[in-house]
Amino acid sequence: GENVEQHPSTLSVQEGDSAVIKCTYSDSASNYFPWYKQELGKRPQLIIDIRSNVGEKKDQRIAVTLNKTAKHFSLHITETQPEDSAVYFCAHRGFQKLVFGTGTRLLVSP
Amino acid sequence: EPEVTQTPSHQVTQMGQEVILRCVPISNHLYFYWYRQILGQKVEFLVSFYNNEISEKSEIFDDQFSVERPDGSNFTLKIRSTKLEDSAMYFCASRVTSGNEQFFGPGTRLTVL
Numbered sequence: 734g735e736n737v738e739q740h741p742s743t744l745s746v747q748e749g750d751s752a753v754i755k756c757t758y759s760d761s762a763s764n765y766f767p768w769y770k771q772e773l774g775k776r777p778q779l780i781i782d783i784r785s786n787v788g789e790k791k792d793q794r795i796a797v798t799l800n801k802t803a804k805h806f807s808l809h810i811t812e813t814q815p816e817d818s819a820v821y822f823c824a825h826r827g828f829q830k831l832v833f834g835t836g837t838r839l840l841v842s843p
Numbered sequence: 844e845p846e847v848t849q850t851p852s853h854q855v856t857q858m859g860q861e862v863i864l865r866c867v868p869i870s871n872h873l874y875f876y877w878y879r880q881i882l883g884q885k886v887e888f889l890v891s892f893y894n895n896e897i898s899e900k901s902e903i904f905d906d907q908f909s910v911e912r913p914d915g916s917n918f919t920l921k922i923r924s925t926k927l928e929d930s931a932m933y934f935c936a937s938r939v940t941s942g943n944e945q946f947f948g949p950g951t952r953l954t955v956l
Contacts, residue, residue: 765943769886776934776947777886784943822886829899830876830888831945 735760739823739834747842752810754837756823759804763825766799768808771820771836780821781808813841845869847948849935855954856925864920864951866935875918876936876945877910879903886934892918925955 738757746752756766764785769777783790783797783806790797796809806825810817818841823834848867856862868875877889890900892910909921918937922929932952936945 767944776949778947779944782943824886826943829874829891829893830901831878831886832888833886835885 735827735832737823737825737832737834739837741837742835743838743840745840745842746813748813748815750813750841752808752813752817752839752841754808754821754823754839756806756825756834757804758806758825758832760825760827760832761804762827765826766797766806767824767826767831768795768797769822769824769833771822773819777822810839813839815841815843817841847935847937847946849933849948849951851951852949853952853954855956858927858955859924862922862925862953864922864933864935864953866918866920866937866948867916868918868935868937869946870916871939872937872946873940874898874938874945875910875912876938877920878934878936878947879931880934880950881931889920889933922953925953927955929953930955 767782770780771777781795781797783799794811799806820836820838822836824831850865875892878886880886888901890904891898907923911919932950934950935948938945
């Protein structure tokens, strides 16, 4: 019960559009939900995170929502820019480890 | 800003050889992790380490793998007899006791021939 389903696997948008990536998890004990951005050949970098006692968090153009009852959480990027192009991973943490989703390749076209 | 560092950046080895991947976590962090990422796939947890012992490990982390904190700054991952399928990017991460965020190192790309 530790897997994370992430959709879509690829997402192409025009610059200025919004992008939404969704994840579903199954571990009821999960209490921390980070999102990572990974550029080609680089390390995963945390872009936003949320704890289970919060339903929504926003940081400039990025927001995350969490529905703990439904075990869903989503990443929203508004006013996308070409430099947002990367692979995005959701993750959740129960005890110690982070369990990652399968990733979404976001391509923002100018 | 302090960062997790890893050496080497790229390691090429022959199947059956032992490799040691090295990490220097951020200095005031006490929780350490190893993850791996096969090319084009998701990041997978290998092991977590706290207070000089393994606190959690995955099914991937079998008897061929071991971790060590040989001194006050380094954290190492050893693979005793490498297999072709061990080829991947290996990331070290660390976090403070009171925090959630895991800070990732730049990774070591391991290529097993």
